[in-house]
Amino acid sequence: MTLSTNSPAGVVLPENPAALLPSEARELFRAGVVSPTSGWSGGYAQANLIIVPKAQAFDVLLFAQRNPKPCPILGVLDAGETSGPLLFGGDVRTDVARYVVYEDGVKVDEPTDILAHWRDDLVTFIVGCSFTFEAALQENGIRVAHIDQGVNVPMYRTSVRCEPAGAMAGPLVVSMRPVPASQVSDAVRITSRYPAVHGAPVHVGNPAELGIADLARPDFGDAVEIPANHVPVFWACGVTPQAAVMESRPALAIGHAPGHMLITDARDSSYLVP
Amino acid sequence: MTLSTNSPAGVVLPENPAALLPSEARELFRAGVVSPTSGWSGGYAQANLIIVPKAQAFDVLLFAQRNPKPCPILGVLDAGETSGPLLFGGDVRTDVARYVVYEDGVKVDEPTDILAHWRDDLVTFIVGCSFTFEAALQENGIRVAHIDQGVNVPMYRTSVRCEPAGAMAGPLVVSMRPVPASQVSDAVRITSRYPAVHGAPVHVGNPAELGIADLARPDFGDAVEIPANHVPVFWACGVTPQAAVMESRPALAIGHAPGHMLITDARDSSYLVP
Numbered sequence: 001m002t003l004s005t006n007s008p009a010g011v012v013l014p015e016n017p018a019a020l021l022p023s024e025a026r027e028l029f030r031a032g033v034v035s036p037t038s039g040w041s042g043g044y045a046q047a048n049l050i051i052v053p054k055a056q057a058f059d060v061l062l063f064a065q066r067n068p069k070p071c072p073i074l075g076v077l078d079a080g081e082t083s084g085p086l087l088f089g090g091d092v093r094t095d096v097a098r099y100v101v102y103e104d105g106v107k108v109d110e111p112t113d114i115l116a117h118w119r120d121d122l123v124t125f126i127v128g129c130s131f132t133f134e135a136a137l138q139e140n141g142i143r144v145a146h147i148d149q150g151v152n153v154p155m156y157r158t159s160v161r162c163e164p165a166g167a168m169a170g171p172l173v174v175s176m177r178p179v180p181a182s183q184v185s186d187a188v189r190i191t192s193r194y195p196a197v198h199g200a201p202v203h204v205g206n207p208a209e210l211g212i213a214d215l216a217r218p219d220f221g222d223a224v225e226i227p228a229n230h231v232p233v234f235w236a237c238g239v240t241p242q243a244a245v246m247e248s249r250p251a252l253a254i255g256h257a258p259g260h261m262l263i264t265d266a267r268d269s270s271y272l273v274p
Numbered sequence: 275m276t277l278s279t280n281s282p283a284g285v286v287l288p289e290n291p292a293a294l295l296p297s298e299a300r301e302l303f304r305a306g307v308v309s310p311t312s313g314w315s316g317g318y319a320q321a322n323l324i325i326v327p328k329a330q331a332f333d334v335l336l337f338a339q340r341n342p343k344p345c346p347i348l349g350v351l352d353a354g355e356t357s358g359p360l361l362f363g364g365d366v367r368t369d370v371a372r373y374v375v376y377e378d379g380v381k382v383d384e385p386t387d388i389l390a391h392w393r394d395d396l397v398t399f400i401v402g403c404s405f406t407f408e409a410a411l412q413e414n415g416i417r418v419a420h421i422d423q424g425v426n427v428p429m430y431r432t433s434v435r436c437e438p439a440g441a442m443a444g445p446l447v448v449s450m451r452p453v454p455a456s457q458v459s460d461a462v463r464i465t466s467r468y469p470a471v472h473g474a475p476v477h478v479g480n481p482a483e484l485g486i487a488d489l490a491r492p493d494f495g496d497a498v499e500i501p502a503n504h505v506p507v508f509w510a511c512g513v514t515p516q517a518a519v520m521e522s523r524p525a526l527a528i529g530h531a532p533g534h535m536l537i538t539d540a541r542d543s544s545y546l547v548p
Binding site: 057 | 340
């Protein structure tokens with residue numbers, strides 16, 4: 001396993017992160033392990049975070065309601081709450097490998113916990129993540145390039161605008177997975193059954209039309225090699241609220257570092273529709 | 275057509291309300307027609323309203339997010355907005371047949387417009403309604419009792435508690451349609467394909483378990499006769515936020531009169547999932 005990482009010296013990555021229970025994975029992150037989480041805790045849903053003061057919470061929730069593909073809400077922790085049923089016994093301030101802190105829309109810190117930034121008026125939104133359906137893709141014979149290549153998923157800001165809500169406005173962010181042309185239809189069909197974790201792709205095959213100039217230069221995460229006969233397939237991404245935060249410049253906002261997700265206690269299968 | 279009504283003298287009910295365009299139906303309500311809307315404007319989605327001051331809007335939106343079966347949000351009008359894409363050219367203050375105004379959780383008015391109550395800080399939530407899937411039931415050979423009997427749909431407060439959100443807390447409200455035992459499975463299957471308008475039933479067959487003592491005495495709407503060999507089937511109902519308002523007692527809240535819906539320009543089919 002060669003996941004890109006920058007854990008502090010002395011912190012050892014688990015040999016088989018797929019086998020960890022969510023509570024075990026969260027405990028490792030709490031202890032200082034830093035790693036993208038694709039492939040971790042097989043069978044359990046992963047999630048994006050966006051944390052804002054109560055005064056901005058309505059705009060964020062409305063933004064999510066109006067943009068359900070990139071922002072499917074799995075849960076909301078009330079102002080000041082640091083745990084909940086999606087992370088039983090956990091703490092949202094410490095249990096993610098790395099966070100991003102924004103002040104006035106500018107990244108000011110990328111800490112491994114947010115204890116120093118915490119305030120009792122902070123509301124935490126837990127947003128679905130496409131890592132959740134990757135096991136289903138693999139089980140159906142569709143390889144996931146960034147897992148095979150041991151890197152973070154590539155993510156791109158697009159030229160597609162989200163529906164604004166109050167002060168929140170910004171571009172759609174997408175994740176990209178190259179899929180063999182013969183399996184694109186299967187990838188659409190399989191992921192459409194997971195609407196709460198971004199569902200079906202928003203775009204298949206033409207990055208230029210999304211305003212993506214160069215797939216080799218993602219805005220977040222790592223580039224992946226695109227094998228021959230593979231088509232780039234784009235899914236809406238839960239980093240979208242962070243792009244809106246950068247553009248809308250609230251005094252304070254906190255997200256996860258892209259690709260470094262909250263691993264929840266919810267089963268992947270609980271987000272599968274018939 | 276013998277829909278129960280209490281339109282002012284001189285206002286004439288349309289002969290064939292199913293054939294009206296949504297804009298025509300809204301114009302009639304604006305002119306003073308009062309009628310439950312089940313069966314009106316065939317093919318177009320109907321919606322519940324809950325309107326609250328901006329200060330309460332986060333709690334209402336979070337309540338909806340946590341209780342998606344009774345409160346599927348179709349759209350939100352920003353503070354002070356009176357129209358939007360779901361009611362093109364319309365006015366949410368006048369285009370519903372009858373409204374209910376609550377002060378401190380107590381019904382204080384049931385006007386046919388809310389111009390006198392309007393404030394620029396009011397946020398309007400447009401919530402899916404099960405009337406939207408009734409045409410699909412009928413097309414599949416399942417009769418809808420309250421349409422056949424020319425009355426409003428029966429609705430009941432249940433003993434099931436919603437997930438609270440901030441100040442908003444209250445019981446699940448359900449609508450009931452009697453379905454022949456042999457067609458219950460079809461009714462579940464068909465309505466499950468409309469998750470944005472309450473989706474599959476929440477309960478089939480045992481009103482006592484929902485805390486409903488007497489089906490002949492609904493809390494909202496009219497009782498229907500239950501034909502022999504029919505099973506009462508219960509769907510989550512968009513009156514639920516009004517029940518929470520009655521219990522949570524915000525200073526001001528406005529809803530539609532139960533069964534007297536906003537008729538939107540959205541097609542029923544736009545809420546059908548594959």
